[in-house]
Amino acid sequence: MARSSVTALHTGTPADTDTCPAARPGVRAPGRGPCGHCDLGPLAFCDGFAPRTVSNLWRVQCTVPFEAHDTLFREGDPGVAVYSIVSGAVKVYKLMPDGRRQITAFFFRGDMFGFCLGGSYAYTAEAITPVGVCRLPMQRLNDLANTAPEVQDRIVRRMTAKLAQFHDHVLLLGRKTARERVATFLLGLSDRARRRGEPGSPLTLPMGRADIADHIGLTVETVSRAMTRFKREGLLDLPSASQVSIRQPDALRAIAEGATGG
Numbered sequence: 001m002a003r004s005s006v007t008a009l010h011t012g013t014p015a016d017t018d019t020c021p022a023a024r025p026g027v028r029a030p031g032r033g034p035c036g037h038c039d040l041g042p043l044a045f046c047d048g049f050a051p052r053t054v055s056n057l058w059r060v061q062c063t064v065p066f067e068a069h070d071t072l073f074r075e076g077d078p079g080v081a082v083y084s085i086v087s088g089a090v091k092v093y094k095l096m097p098d099g100r101r102q103i104t105a106f107f108f109r110g111d112m113f114g115f116c117l118g119g120s121y122a123y124t125a126e127a128i129t130p131v132g133v134c135r136l137p138m139q140r141l142n143d144l145a146n147t148a149p150e151v152q153d154r155i156v157r158r159m160t161a162k163l164a165q166f167h168d169h170v171l172l173l174g175r176k177t178a179r180e181r182v183a184t185f186l187l188g189l190s191d192r193a194r195r196r197g198e199p200g201s202p203l204t205l206p207m208g209r210a211d212i213a214d215h216i217g218l219t220v221e222t223v224s225r226a227m228t229r230f231k232r233e234g235l236l237d238l239p240s241a242s243q244v245s246i247r248q249p250d251a252l253r254a255i256a257e258g259a260t261g262g
Helices: 051-060 138-147 149-175 178-195 209-216 220-232 249-256
Strands: 062-066 071-073 081-087 090-095 101-107 124-127 131-137 236-240 243-246
Touching (some): 081 138, 090 209, 101 149, 101 209, 131 138, 138 149, 149 178, 178 209, 178 220, 178 243, 209 220, 220 236
Antiparallel strands (some): 062 131, 071 124, 081 131, 090 101, 236 243
16 A cells, blocks of 8 residues: 555644554553454454564554543644544544534444545544544554555455445435434444444444434434434334434334335
């Protein structure tokens, strides 16, 4: 992979460099991941790599904690590293000049983000909950990709998956009704949870209604009304503001796909 083809983000540490922040207690906690520093298992970026490749990644990565609402990096910051989430949830968004916000994605355990094609980030990343992230300096990752084809292939696959998600989100914002958008969002979270090896229902929503609204292009009131209507129709239960139990996934999917009216 050419070094100019992929750049990355930084952690909001004092210096925008391609090195990890200074070590602190707990930064390299033992785990069950391939390199021994996380519990992601098959979700880890380095899963399945040759031992030598894993060892090379271990030498440049570090695990960094952030508190809820911490900013990992801001739109326009120099891109110097990519992150893989070990625990917690992150949102990424863009702000318009008048202050309006569009949340472009939510990321969870095993998700990797921060790749960019220019020298700076196109969005801001903020922790929704306390998070732990595996930070990989992009220049060193590119250097490794030049000698380890499996790293290059993994990077391309991760970026391609993000592009597919982006196209789906464009469809959601451009063509779907409010009910279809909310149904699509909930089913998407459920599908992603199952891919992480977690139950598809009940779902824990780390983000609030305002974040959901800013992601799917609706008002908070419209999101709340749609969820309340789904509950009234027996499609889901709402044990609390942060929990959703999907009772009729097929019916909800029919709504998401526009197969029903209303």
